[in-house]
Amino acid sequence: MNPPLRKIDLHTHSTASDGTLSPAELVVSAKARGIVALSITDHDTFEGVSEALEAGQREGVRVVSGVELSVDHRDGSIHLLGYGFDHCNKALIRAVEYLIESRNERNLGMIKRLSELGFSITLEDVRELSKRGALGRAHLAQWLYISRQVGSIDEAFDKLIGKGKPAYLDRKRLDLSDACSLIHAAGGVTVWAHPGLHKGNLSHKLNQLQDWKRMGLDGLESDYSGHSIVLRDMLRLKAKDIGMIFTGGSDFHGDIRPSVQLGDGPGGEDIAYECWENLNGRLKEIRGR
Numbered sequence: 001m002n003p004p005l006r007k008i009d010l011h012t013h014s015t016a017s018d019g020t021l022s023p024a025e026l027v028v029s030a031k032a033r034g035i036v037a038l039s040i041t042d043h044d045t046f047e048g049v050s051e052a053l054e055a056g057q058r059e060g061v062r063v064v065s066g067v068e069l070s071v072d073h074r075d076g077s078i079h080l081l082g083y084g085f086d087h088c089n090k091a092l093i094r095a096v097e098y099l100i101e102s103r104n105e106r107n108l109g110m111i112k113r114l115s116e117l118g119f120s121i122t123l124e125d126v127r128e129l130s131k132r133g134a135l136g137r138a139h140l141a142q143w144l145y146i147s148r149q150v151g152s153i154d155e156a157f158d159k160l161i162g163k164g165k166p167a168y169l170d171r172k173r174l175d176l177s178d179a180c181s182l183i184h185a186a187g188g189v190t191v192w193a194h195p196g197l198h199k200g201n202l203s204h205k206l207n208q209l210q211d212w213k214r215m216g217l218d219g220l221e222s223d224y225s226g227h228s229i230v231l232r233d234m235l236r237l238k239a240k241d242i243g244m245i246f247t248g249g250s251d252f253h254g255d256i257r258p259s260v261q262l263g264d265g266p267g268g269e270d271i272a273y274e275c276w277e278n279l280n281g282r283l284k285e286i287r288g289r
Contacts (some may be wrong), residue, residue, distance in 0.1 A: 006273040007038040007263045008037040010066070011081065011193065011221065011249020015130065017068075018138035020254030021089050023048035026262075027055035027063060039066035039083055041193075044099040046087040046133045047144070064279070068193060069099065070280070073212065078192055078205070080179055081221065082248070084283040085188025085207045086105030092186045095174060100134055102172035107135050114140070114160065115169040119149050137161050140257055153256060180216025189282045191247050192220040195235060196227045208241055220280050223248025223271045225264040231268040245278040 013019035014026050021029060023040055023151045030038045037059055049065045056063030057180040067082045085092060114121050121143055129139045141156035150156045151262075155158070160167045180190045192212070198205055209217070222235035223246070239246040248271035251257070265271040 003208055006037075006215050006276075007033065007035045008248070008271050008273055008276045009035050009039055009250050009252065009263050010037075010041070010064075010247050010271070010275060010279065011041055011068075011224070012038065012040050012252040012262065013068075013214075014040050014048045014256075015046050016050070017042035017134050018130070018136045018256060019258055023052040024055040025049045026252075026254075027052055027059050027061050031059045031061050034239070035061065035263050037064070039249070040141070040268055041066035041068040041081050041083075043068050043105060043134060046093070046096065047134070049087040061156055061212050064283075065188070067096070069179055070171075070173045071106035071171045071176045071179045073208070076201075077173055078176070078198075079178065079194065080183075080217075080248075081191040081193045082179075082183040083189045083247075083279055085183050085186035087186075089182075092182050098186060099172070099174065101132060103136060106169050106171040107140070109169045110137070110140060110161060110167050111264065113169070114144075117166060118162070120147065121145060121149075138253070141236055142256060146190040149234050168193050176212060177215040180218075180279060184233055184286060187283075189218045189245075189279060189286060191245070191279075192217060194224045194226060194251065195220055195222075198225060205255075206238060209238065209244070212240075213242060213244060217244070218286075219245035219247055219278065221244040221248060223265045225250045225265070225266065227266040229267040229269070236285045244246075246275060247279055248272060248275040 014023045052063050064084050065087050069080045071080045124145050126139045130143050141153045142152045144156045145153050183190050222232050236246045252262045
């Protein structure tokens, strides 16, 4: 007799950043889809963590604190997922406040550029789309789409606000080593998010994993909804070879990215429950130091 499926999702977004479900709604939806373990990894904010943890207790879903940070390394940047940390840690809160301030400056600059390009958009317009959460590029894209100034959210990124496009502006980030140290000091685990999205320079970045491990990186996200099965398996092997963990998540955003549903893994498969076991094992190691 086959064991029951144990679905998990360790990479999701709520209205605390650029998702369209509140943290509590996200937990309820996860339960409805049979997900037993969840992390809400909003961009540069812990605002939804308490609500998610409380909803998890009510709904019987195991929820672990999460965040997604953009961090710099020697020759570029990556997205870093933090898990299981104390979201009331003062040093971590100060670091996130620094990132939010940088996001706000970038949002104003990008809105100015879009206006100069002839698009109708104001900060007040965008705030209406995220009354409680941190504003980001997804909200700019959403406004351009619902106001019928672009044909889709993807078009907004591809033509206007994606990296290297006319209205794009960069922002301040934490250094990879500093970010890992802060998350570890708060009792958490660090994971490289969606490696496959780096495409052209993935091999180059994979060659730096030993250095990143020395900086404090604990693992990589192999079971990502946008990865192929072949890439997932290669990343799992890479992680094991150098003594890292591998994890997985859908990168669910709700209506902003309707093609991605909670629990989606590579190639339409579920995210392996082993990812949850890996994360918990690493958390126990860090907390037992």
